[in-house]
Amino acid sequence: MKYVIVGNSAAAVGCINGIRKKDKESEIVVITYETEGCYSKPLIADILIDLPLEKLMYKEKSFYEKNNVKLMLGTRAEKINPEKKEIILDSGVVENYDKLLISTGAIPFVPPIEGSDKKGVFTFTELGKAKAAKEYIKNNGVENVVIIGSGFIGLEVAYFLRKKGLNVSVVELLDKVLGKALDNRGSQIVETIMRDKGINFFFKNTVEEIIGEERVEAVRLQSGTVLKAEAVIIAIGVRPNTQLAETAGIKVDGGIDTNLLMETSCPDIYAAGDCVVNIDIIDGKKKNLPLFPLAYEQGFVAGLNMTGEKTEYLGGLPLNSLKFLEETPVLNAGIVEAPDSTYEVIINDQFERRGYYRKAIIKDDRLVGFVAVGEIDRVGILTGIIRQKLDVSSFKHKLADIDFGLVHLPKSWREKRIQQDKTGYKSWRPE
Numbered sequence: 124m125k126y127v128i129v130g131n132s133a134a135a136v137g138c139i140n141g142i143r144k145k146d147k148e149s150e151i152v153v154i155t156y157e158t159e160g161c162y163s164k165p166l167i168a169d170i171l172i173d174l175p176l177e178k179l180m181y182k183e184k185s186f187y188e189k190n191n192v193k194l195m196l197g198t199r200a201e202k203i204n205p206e207k208k209e210i211i212l213d214s215g216v217v218e219n220y221d222k223l224l225i226s227t228g229a230i231p232f233v234p235p236i237e238g239s240d241k242k243g244v245f246t247f248t249e250l251g252k253a254k255a256a257k258e259y260i261k262n263n264g265v266e267n268v269v270i271i272g273s274g275f276i277g278l279e280v281a282y283f284l285r286k287k288g289l290n291v292s293v294v295e296l297l298d299k300v301l302g303k304a305l306d307n308r309g310s311q312i313v314e315t316i317m318r319d320k321g322i323n324f325f326f327k328n329t330v331e332e333i334i335g336e337e338r339v340e341a342v343r344l345q346s347g348t349v350l351k352a353e354a355v356i357i358a359i360g361v362r363p364n365t366q367l368a369e370t371a372g373i374k375v376d377g378g379i380d381t382n383l384l385m386e387t388s389c390p391d392i393y394a395a396g397d398c399v400v401n402i403d404i405i406d407g408k409k410k411n412l413p414l415f416p417l418a419y420e421q422g423f424v425a426g427l428n429m430t431g432e433k434t435e436y437l438g439g440l441p442l443n444s445l446k447f448l449e450e451t452p453v454l455n456a457g458i459v460e461a462p463d464s465t466y467e468v469i470i471n472d473q474f475e476r477r478g479y480y481r482k483a484i485i486k487d488d489r490l491v492g493f494v495a496v497g498e499i500d501r502v503g504i505l506t507g508i509i510r511q512k513l514d515v516s517s518f519k520h521k522l523a524d525i526d527f528g529l530v531h532l533p534k535s536w537r538e539k540r541i542q543q544d545k546t547g548y549k550s551w552r553p554e
Contacts, residue, residue, distance in 0.1 A: 124149040124150070124430075125149065125219065125220055126138075126142055126149060126150065126223075127154065127223050127224070128151070128154070128223075128226060129155075129210070129227055129367065130154075130155060130224075130225070130226030130227050130228055131153050131155035131157065131161050131194070131196075132228055133164075133181070133396065133415045133418035134422035135155075135224070136182055136419060137419040137422025137423035137424075137425075138393075138395065138423065138425050138426035138429070139190050140423055141427040141428075142427075143426075144426070145430040145431070152193045152195065153193070153194050154199075154200050154210070155194075155197075155198065156197065157250070158251065160182075160184070162181055165415050166178075166179050167247065167249075167276075168253070168276065168279040169283070170254060170257055171280065171283035171284060171287065172287070199212065199213040200367060202367075203223070203367060203371035204371070205372065205373075205390070207219075208220050208221065208223075220391075223391060223393065224392075224422070224426070224429065225373075225394040225395075225398060226395050226396045226398065226418070227364040227365075227366075227367055228397045228398055228418075229248070229398065229413050230361060230362060230364045231248045231357065231358075231361055233246065234329075236271075236357075238332050239333055239357070241333055241335050241337060241339050243259060243265075243335075243353060243354045244339060245354070247276055247358055256354070256356065260284075263354075265289065265354045267289065267290045267353055267354075268290070268352060268353070268354045268355070269291075269292050269350055269352040269355050270291065270293045270355075270358055271329070271355065271358060271359055272293075272295065272357065273293050273297075274360055277358035277359075278293070278300060278313070278447075279445075279447050280356055281317065282322070283447065285320050286320075290323075292325060292350050293323065294329060294342075295328070297326065298326050299314065300313050300314045300317070304455070304459070305443075305453070305455060305494065306459040308472065308482070309453060309480065312451070313448070313453060316448060328344050329344065331343055333355055334349070339355055342355060361413060363375075363378035363399070363413075365378060365379055368387065368398070373392065373394075376400060376409075377400050377409075377411055379394040379398050379400070380399075381394050381400070381401055383401075383402070383435040384425075385399075385428060385436055393429060395422040395424070396418035396421060397411070401438070401439065402438035404439065404440050405458060405492070407438070412439050412441055414441070421439075424436040442454070442456040442457075442506065443455055444499075451478070451497050452496075453496050455494045455495065456492060456493055456505070457484070457492030457493065458486075458492030459482075459492055459494055461484055466484055466485065466486050467485040469482070469483045469485070469519065469522055469523045474496065474497060478497045479495075481493070481525060482494040483519070483522035483523045485522075488514050488515060489512050489513070489514065490509050490519075490522060491509065493505050493523075500525070501527065504527070504529060505522070517533070
């Protein structure tokens with residue numbers, strides 16, 4: 124058997140572990156156009172505050188050597204021929220496979236902006252491009268940076284650049300930060316914290332033109348406002364990288380479509396990670412959930428099934444955190460705003476007095492989402508309750524309390540259920 128993996132991030136690592144759990148000998152080849160090795164994408168922005176590169180790496184070279192994996196860095200897979208089970212590389216070399224995993228991740232969404240081809244314009248979703256942005260800012264006397272987008276990447280980059288002493292302005296089309304990821308109150312708290320750090324925000328606005336001869340000198344907003352800037356970071360969001368799958372005739376619907384075995388519509392081709400759509404455990408619908416831990420889990424399931432196992436992926440839980448706000452951590456999971464009046468919302472807002480804000484969202488006596496700001500201890504219990512779809516009717520009034528813990532659960536759950544995650548992800552992880 125010959126296994127080939129296109130991509131080299133969390134899903135690829137999960138796949139390698141899944142394969143090697145059942146098949147210790149067969150050939151594994153990993154193909155990636157990146158040259159940096161396997162790094163932790165959630166930590167990319169940390170290079171702005173000089174995080175050592177070795178701490179950014181997710182898996183060292185020894186991981187591939189130990190698992191007898193051939194790693195092809197700086198090599199792009201150009202085309203898949205499913206009939207011949209071949210991958211054509213950018214070098215012209217043809218790589219054959221018996222089982223193939225597509226884990227091509229996501230690519231940044233870059234809208235058409237006049238002047239976006241000027242020097243000093245960057246995206247920030249790959250290590251190589253993030254390093255290029257850092258070097259440009261350092262070596263070109265950059266004092267003013269405009270960031271387009273106030274999602275997780277945009278806010279983290281803004282925070283770290285401000286920490287380095289730069290003047291930072293964030294331009295956002297919506298009327299709040301983290302518009303699709305956090306509830307209104309949580310967004311308000313995060314915005315206030317960042318404004319207090321000296322970061323400027325321009326909401327309900329967008330960049331229409333990047334001004335300058337060859338290099339960025341300023342940006343003109345839709346409102347007509349002109350902001351001085353020597354660098355621009357585009358951080359509007361990402362979309363699944365499906366081009367390789369589409370040209371191979373694989374079904375794509377908002378992302379590469381996979382079943383619960385992580386199989387695509389083409390025999391012997393699997394997909395995992397940010398490039399796919401798969402089950403959201405909150406509503407059971409297929410979605411694109413570009414999250415590092417979910418990519419690993421999907422890759423692991425795919426790897427098992429590529430060896431002949433029949434292990435179903437049990438779905439992922441949308442979960443996000445603002446790790447860089449050290450004084451006021453933010454974590455949320457599942458639904459953060461009640462869609463209609465059939466949902467019950469429990470709020471414990473003590474942020475102004477005691478520095479924390481908690482919110483629980485309940486549907487049919489099941490916890491379907493929460494927001495935790497300032498105090499995030501024991502939130503792992505809440506995610507376990509969501510995953511297992513436990514009836515919370517007897518203790519739901521306690522869900523938004525900062526002292527909520529196992530002691531508030533029925534004894535039978537503490538002993539049997541809450542400690543045994545139905546999804547089994549922990550038991551899937553290798554020793």
